[in-house]
Amino acid sequence: MxxxxxxxxxxxxxxxxxxxxxxxxxxxxxxxxxxxxxILADKVRNVVLKSSDSLYKVDFSxxxxxxxxxxxxxxxxxxxxDTAIYNLxxxxxxxxxxxxxxxxxRLVIKQMHPFKLYFKHxxxxxxxxxxxxxxxxxxxxxxxxxxxxxxxxTAWQKASKSLHSIHVGDIFLNxxxxxxxxxxxxxxxxxxxxxxxxxxxxxxxxxxxxxxxxRLLYCKDIVTELNNYTGKAPNGLxxxxxxxxxxSSLKSQLNAEGVTLSAINTGRFFEKSNKDRYIAHLxxxxxxxxxxxxxxxxxxxxxxxxxxNRGTFALFSNPNGPQTQKDKIGTFxxxxxxxxxxxxxIDTILVRHINVTYTETNRKSKQTGTITFxxxxxxxxxxxxxxxxxxxxxxxxxQLNSYFMNRxxxxxxxxxxxxxxxxxxxYKGTLGEMDLKAVNxxxxxxxxxxxxxxxxxxxxxxxxANSKIANGKVTVLYNDLKVTILKADTDNENLKRMRIASxxxxxxxxxxxxxxQDGEVPRSFNVAYLRPINSPFFKFTxxxxxxxxxxxxxxDKKTQEVTAAMVSKSAINxxxxxxxxxxxxxxxxxxxxxxxxxxxLKNSQKDQGMTNP
Numbered sequence: 001m002x003x004x005x006x007x008x009x010x011x012x013x014x015x016x017x018x019x020x021x022x023x024x025x026x027x028x029x030x031x032x033x034x035x036x037x038x039i040l041a042d043k044v045r046n047v048v049l050k051s052s053d054s055l056y057k058v059d060f061s062x063x064x065x066x067x068x069x070x071x072x073x074x075x076x077x078x079x080x081x082d083t084a085i086y087n088l089x090x091x092x093x094x095x096x097x098x099x100x101x102x103x104x105x106r107l108v109i110k111q112m113h114p115f116k117l118y119f120k121h122x123x124x125x126x127x128x129x130x131x132x133x134x135x136x137x138x139x140x141x142x143x144x145x146x147x148x149x150x151x152x153x154t155a156w157q158k159a160s161k162s163l164h165s166i167h168v169g170d171i172f173l174n175x176x177x178x179x180x181x182x183x184x185x186x187x188x189x190x191x192x193x194x195x196x197x198x199x200x201x202x203x204x205x206x207x208x209x210x211x212x213x214x215r216l217l218y219c220k221d222i223v224t225e226l227n228n229y230t231g232k233a234p235n236g237l238x239x240x241x242x243x244x245x246x247x248s249s250l251k252s253q254l255n256a257e258g259v260t261l262s263a264i265n266t267g268r269f270f271e272k273s274n275k276d277r278y279i280a281h282l283x284x285x286x287x288x289x290x291x292x293x294x295x296x297x298x299x300x301x302x303x304x305x306x307x308x309n310r311g312t313f314a315l316f317s318n319p320n321g322p323q324t325q326k327d328k329i330g331t332f333x334x335x336x337x338x339x340x341x342x343x344x345x346i347d348t349i350l351v352r353h354i355n356v357t358y359t360e361t362n363r364k365s366k367q368t369g370t371i372t373f374x375x376x377x378x379x380x381x382x383x384x385x386x387x388x389x390x391x392x393x394x395x396x397x398x399q400l401n402s403y404f405m406n407r408x409x410x411x412x413x414x415x416x417x418x419x420x421x422x423x424x425x426x427y428k429g430t431l432g433e434m435d436l437k438a439v440n441x442x443x444x445x446x447x448x449x450x451x452x453x454x455x456x457x458x459x460x461x462x463x464x465a466n467s468k469i470a471n472g473k474v475t476v477l478y479n480d481l482k483v484t485i486l487k488a489d490t491d492n493e494n495l496k497r498m499r500i501a502s503x504x505x506x507x508x509x510x511x512x513x514x515x516x517q518d519g520e521v522p523r524s525f526n527v528a529y530l531r532p533i534n535s536p537f538f539k540f541t542x543x544x545x546x547x548x549x550x551x552x553x554x555x556d557k558k559t560q561e562v563t564a565a566m567v568s569k570s571a572i573n574x575x576x577x578x579x580x581x582x583x584x585x586x587x588x589x590x591x592x593x594x595x596x597x598x599x600x601l602k603n604s605q606k607d608q609g610m611t612n613p
Contacts, residue, residue: 053158056100070113073108077107081101090142098139102136107128108127109125112124122163123163124165130172135176135179136181138180155218156210167202167204167205173199177193178196193226195228196226202221220250221249235272244258252292255284257284277316280311280313282310286306300386302386304348310352316359317539349380354376357370358370365486367445369444377402379399382418399413410430425465426465427461431456434455436456449486451481452484468531474548476514511523514553529547
């Protein structure tokens, strides 16, 4: 076939011409490849130096230019800050908050147009891929505004003398190793991430996009995905995990799945800490309109909404806490917000189908009781510690719907004053109909009272409180209430029935119905409850409510004193009866000893008479 093809003169000419062209292209490609490597290196170094005001230097060991493929492969890239320049700017108050170091063994640039770069000074790239890059970012709060340099030109203005525009279609960073050093706190906090992938598209730096705020780092969208992230709190008490996380700059949205906060086992936790213990799990979390750039630069956390969907939140009150007189005002939501290290502003937090539990240990009963709020949903409005936002609105309102002890429907409203020094807040709500025996899980260990029967019709409460005192009104409507008073059994660490006290309580103290008769005005109670200094927020709120519930059922302070006196009297009588029994036993024993002595004396005298007739 080849011989037949080349038998005509014109065919030989065409073949020779194409062969010559191919050889010329291959030779040119070889020399261009060698010629372009230093040109490319100079271009990249020049762009990085100018765009960073000489703060960063970039270098690489070698580069390969494949002209026919439109591809460049760059090896052993390093991007490092010039520490001398950084320290100088730090003294001048112009240093950035973040320093970045980057190491990449292999970078592939596809669909590049080298002639457009050389002749038109336009950098146009179809795709950039970085395999297994190592990124190291150090954060230190040097300033809170964009004052890092006196040169306020944009990146395009700084690079425009060398390049008229820069465009990259897609950027892929796969299997990223990421380390983040945070120097903003008292101690260095280090976070390390693996299994992270990043995809950025349509990076464009030109005169039109230089001030485009819809782009993040000049990219139309940056999507970051992280799998199986695990970290530990600096104190070693907590571990947090995220199964999957995805952040999109175009949507300004962060989505997380399988978010878990776990703590070491209860015994070890309370040995090492006098703080309350928390655990939590969320199936999904969504953050909308998240300003990632402000958070990255200045630790300003701003978002329109945060959504928690399906999960659990459990609080374990530390039994070692009340032994100290340390003020636990820091557990109040007002103070938690004000003392956060980051500037926080979230317009709305939505809670959907969360189970909340509160667990406490009673020292008298040596038992642990749990209060549950099941299937909790609602919203938090104006969750912020931002000074500008607080000047406009210093109130954070909360509206929740839940099922108390998985039985009664609870509607709750709270209003927190975020600027009040005493952490003022209001709370009110209603609890619907339920079988009161369902609360024995809490009342038996915590109040040492067992509810044998009773039906709650409605509970209303309305309180104004702060870190010092809670004032409010409580009304409880119920029927057929009967209880058993319990006490601790020191022999087997259990609870046992106090029969006399229970009988006395059911006959003389407990009001079995409220109202007592149909048509009568229900009993209500006005509460003024002083917070023990070592009582945390949740316990204080619960105790103030319980202080109003007890009198509504007839178990007010006076009747409690009477009951205690009767229990004490009963105990004294019981002790006296025990003493009398012991005394009777002692007298019987003495009489037996006397009879035995007389019998022995009589026998002895009889024996002597027999021996001396």
